[in-house]
Amino acid sequence: MAFQEHEKNKTTSSEEVVSPNTPSAMHTSPIDLGHIEVLQILNEHGEVDGGLEPDFSDEKLLGVYRSMVLARAFDKRMMTMQRQGRMGTFAPNIGQEACIVGQVTSLTKDDWFSPSYRSFGAQIMRGWSMEHLMRLWAGFHDGFPPPKDVNDLPFSIVIGSHVLPAVGIGMGMNYKKKKDCVLVNYGDGASSQGAVSEALNFAAVYKAPVVFICENNGWAISTPAKKQSGNEIIATHGIAHGIPSIRVDGNDILAMMCATKEATDRARNGDGPTLVEAITYRMSLHTTADDPTVYRNEDEVKAWESRCPIKRFETYLTNKGILDADSIEETVASCDEKVIQARDVFYAMPPADPTEIFDHIYNSIPEELQKQKEEYLKRLHQKGVDE
Amino acid sequence: MSKLTMVEAVNLALSQEMERDENVCMLGEDIGVNGGVFRATKDLQKKYGDDRVMDTQLAECGIVGTAIGMAVYGIRPVVEIQFSGFTMQAFDQIEQNMARLRNRTRGKYNIPIVLRTPFGGGIRAVEHHSESREAYWAHTPGLKVVIPSSPRNARALLAASIREDDPIIFYEPKALYRAFREDVPDEPEIMEIGKAEIVRGGKDITLISYGAMMRPCKEAVNDLADDHGIDVELIDLLTISPMDTDTLAASVQKTGRCIIVHEGQRTCGVASEIIARLNEVVFEFLEAPIKRITGFDIPFPYFQVEEHFLPESEEIILAIKDTIDWK
Numbered sequence: 001m002a003f004q005e006h007e008k009n010k011t012t013s014s015e016e017v018v019s020p021n022t023p024s025a026m027h028t029s030p031i032d033l034g035h036i037e038v039l040q041i042l043n044e045h046g047e048v049d050g051g052l053e054p055d056f057s058d059e060k061l062l063g064v065y066r067s068m069v070l071a072r073a074f075d076k077r078m079m080t081m082q083r084q085g086r087m088g089t090f091a092p093n094i095g096q097e098a099c100i101v102g103q104v105t106s107l108t109k110d111d112w113f114s115p116s117y118r119s120f121g122a123q124i125m126r127g128w129s130m131e132h133l134m135r136l137w138a139g140f141h142d143g144f145p146p147p148k149d150v151n152d153l154p155f156s157i158v159i160g161s162h163v164l165p166a167v168g169i170g171m172g173m174n175y176k177k178k179k180d181c182v183l184v185n186y187g188d189g190a191s192s193q194g195a196v197s198e199a200l201n202f203a204a205v206y207k208a209p210v211v212f213i214c215e216n217n218g219w220a221i222s223t224p225a226k227k228q229s230g231n232e233i234i235a236t237h238g239i240a241h242g243i244p245s246i247r248v249d250g251n252d253i254l255a256m257m258c259a260t261k262e263a264t265d266r267a268r269n270g271d272g273p274t275l276v277e278a279i280t281y282r283m284s285l286h287t288t289a290d291d292p293t294v295y296r297n298e299d300e301v302k303a304w305e306s307r308c309p310i311k312r313f314e315t316y317l318t319n320k321g322i323l324d325a326d327s328i329e330e331t332v333a334s335c336d337e338k339v340i341q342a343r344d345v346f347y348a349m350p351p352a353d354p355t356e357i358f359d360h361i362y363n364s365i366p367e368e369l370q371k372q373k374e375e376y377l378k379r380l381h382q383k384g385v386d387e
Numbered sequence: 388m389s390k391l392t393m394v395e396a397v398n399l400a401l402s403q404e405m406e407r408d409e410n411v412c413m414l415g416e417d418i419g420v421n422g423g424v425f426r427a428t429k430d431l432q433k434k435y436g437d438d439r440v441m442d443t444q445l446a447e448c449g450i451v452g453t454a455i456g457m458a459v460y461g462i463r464p465v466v467e468i469q470f471s472g473f474t475m476q477a478f479d480q481i482e483q484n485m486a487r488l489r490n491r492t493r494g495k496y497n498i499p500i501v502l503r504t505p506f507g508g509g510i511r512a513v514e515h516h517s518e519s520r521e522a523y524w525a526h527t528p529g530l531k532v533v534i535p536s537s538p539r540n541a542r543a544l545l546a547a548s549i550r551e552d553d554p555i556i557f558y559e560p561k562a563l564y565r566a567f568r569e570d571v572p573d574e575p576e577i578m579e580i581g582k583a584e585i586v587r588g589g590k591d592i593t594l595i596s597y598g599a600m601m602r603p604c605k606e607a608v609n610d611l612a613d614d615h616g617i618d619v620e621l622i623d624l625l626t627i628s629p630m631d632t633d634t635l636a637a638s639v640q641k642t643g644r645c646i647i648v649h650e651g652q653r654t655c656g657v658a659s660e661i662i663a664r665l666n667e668v669v670f671e672f673l674e675a676p677i678k679r680i681t682g683f684d685i686p687f688p689y690f691q692v693e694e695h696f697l698p699e700s701e702e703i704i705l706a707i708k709d710t711i712d713w714k
Contacts, residue, residue, distance in 0.1 A: 015663060045657040144495075148495075156483060164455070164480060165453070165456035165459060165484055166486075167452070167453050167456060168452065168455055168457045169457070169459055172457040172459075172461070172462050173460065175457065176461075192449065195448050202448060202449050202453050206453075269606035360492075360494045361490050361529050363494075363551075365551055367632070368630065369628065
């Protein structure tokens with residue numbers, strides 16, 4: 001479907017590359033990348049492209065809708081809690097819910113997901129409880145490990161450093177002859193990291209079953225995406241490494257679901273990696289420690305308001321006759337309620353255990369570390385922390 | 388029992404561990420068809436296939452980063468970095484993920500990687516081919532650092548490292564790769580990681596070293612015994628981290644004197660840590676200040692002058708005599 005169409009375009013694009021051995025190569029204009037189209041099924045008015053409309057069940061569509069609303073509700077609550085001083089620094093996802101939720105809709109339990117820090121909407125879908133994610137952002141050690149039966153990596157704070165391990169998991173799937181796949185999410189800023197280029201390279205050479213989602217939200221803190229590369233179309237990074245790559249409207253949930261479905265199918269069929277560049281926009285702050293008015297124009301943000309991923313999906317579902325004003329209200333209210341419940345569970349959870357910070361560095365604690373632990377316990381005792 | 392060089396012993400350990408456990412695989416540059424630039428992996432790809440002995444792209448960060456993912460997925464990768472100086476390209480992945488993923492996931496994921504890499508000077512190589520930066524890795528929580536000094540202990544420590552569930556930096560002293568042969572049992576043999584070895588018992592002074600520096604230390608010990616009647620206790624550290632403080636302390640408690648020798652730069656080097664620990668536990672037994680003979684705080688020099696940078700037995704003999712005579 002849409003993806004194959006895109007593949008054809010890609011071939012056309014590569015035919016235009018002039019061999020550097022021809023004398024005229026240096027004088028050739030840059031390749032025209034303008035025709036690498038962006039896959040869009042649902043436009044910003046919620047109108048569907050009938051030729052591309054996927055055949056997902058009503059139940060699946062409504063479930064995905066609910067996940068997007070929940071991601072936004074979680075986001076809002078976390079912002080409130082942070083401003084109340086009851087949460088650590090937090091990276092909101094508002095405006096990116098289609099991209100974040102859509103990318104994991106075709107993953108199974110045996111597949112792996114390697115999130116970045118703004119992926120909590122996807123993490124919730126993968127089985128992370130919201131109170132667990134609250135622990136994570138509130139600075140508890142037990143918040144970071146993925147839940148017991150969830151095949152995810154924890155996210156890495158050093159931008160892009162999780163992408164190579166994700167590819168390694170894909171290589172491991174090939175090694176163990178499994179038919180699963182791994183999906184890794186990173187941003188436009190991370191696309192500049194050398195380690196991310198190496199990851200694309202390894203995935204391509206070893207035909208690792210990896211889906212790369214480059215969530216291009218326009219900004220890496222204060223640096224606009226166009227400054228991350230001499231060529232602002234990040235999908236071309238995949239093409240350069242021999243990886244089929246596609247650009248997708250990241251605020252179009254149907255496009256996200258379709259593109260990642262095809263990419264995961266390709267991976268499971270042994271056809272190797274795919275790169276999906278999802279074009280979206282960071283409507284809010286980088287994190288709660290950030291003030292974007294310093295570096296970006298509010299007009300730009302306003303222009304993206306009309307492209308809200310949740311609004312347009314609501315229009316589509318309403319036109320489809322499976323959603324109406326009442327059920328929208330009910331969904332929003334019940335998601336808010338669920339987040340409140342998670343918040344209350346989180347507030348009732350035990351305080352951090354300061355004694356366990358030495359216990360997971362090695363499989364068994366070396367003697368010198370044991371001595372340091374005892375010194376630390378003594379310090380806690382002197383401070384009265386252990387009482 | 389066969390008489391093997393260290394590089395042959397490394398090859399034997401790798402082969403036997405791959406035979407024993409099908410989850411053991413290898414990644415590195417030129418390790419397959421070519422058998423590695425030092426031939427440490429000679430014929431292993433022929434024997435175990437290119438799925439298990441993987442010739443990778445020229446990208447150290449990529450090699451280590453993907454090996455970490457494989458380890459998370461239950462595979463036990465043995466990575467070869469061609470020269471330890473090139474490990475810096477992978478510093479990011481070693482520090483951010485290899486050393487920390489276990490802690491970050493509170494033990495959910497183990498990272499059983501062995502990163503093998505030849506280190507040290509003395510082979511007349513170009514820049515970046517002679518580094519001894521073991522202190523970096525010893526400074527990094529979550530890693531273990533193992534350094535053999537002979538064919539037999541190289542085989543036994545490498546086999547033990549591959550069976551460990553924690554990530555290990557396995558520094559192979561390349562100057563010793565083909566320096567001498569030693570009897571190595573044909574059957575698999577394991578040595579405990581984290582234990583220093585008293586190579587020679589003595590009562591007058593403790594001499595601590597590891598890796599290729601064990602050779603000049605042994606020469607010095609023999610000369611001192613033969614020509615000066617000084618009875619040196621020689622300790623081979625074998626594991627830099629976690630360090631076997633007890634063995635070192637017991638020896639210095641007995642001898643009251645200590646010299647430490649390593650190729651790596653002095654400031655914040657392994658010797659600094661040993662001195663600090665001895666100071667904590669056997670201060671009252673010391674008869675003289677502890678001396679260190681180390682590389683200088685400069686980048687490893689180009690090879691026309693490298694022999695002047697590397698500690699030799701003459702310096703060790705002088706330092707020991709000075710320490711014995713100290714008042």
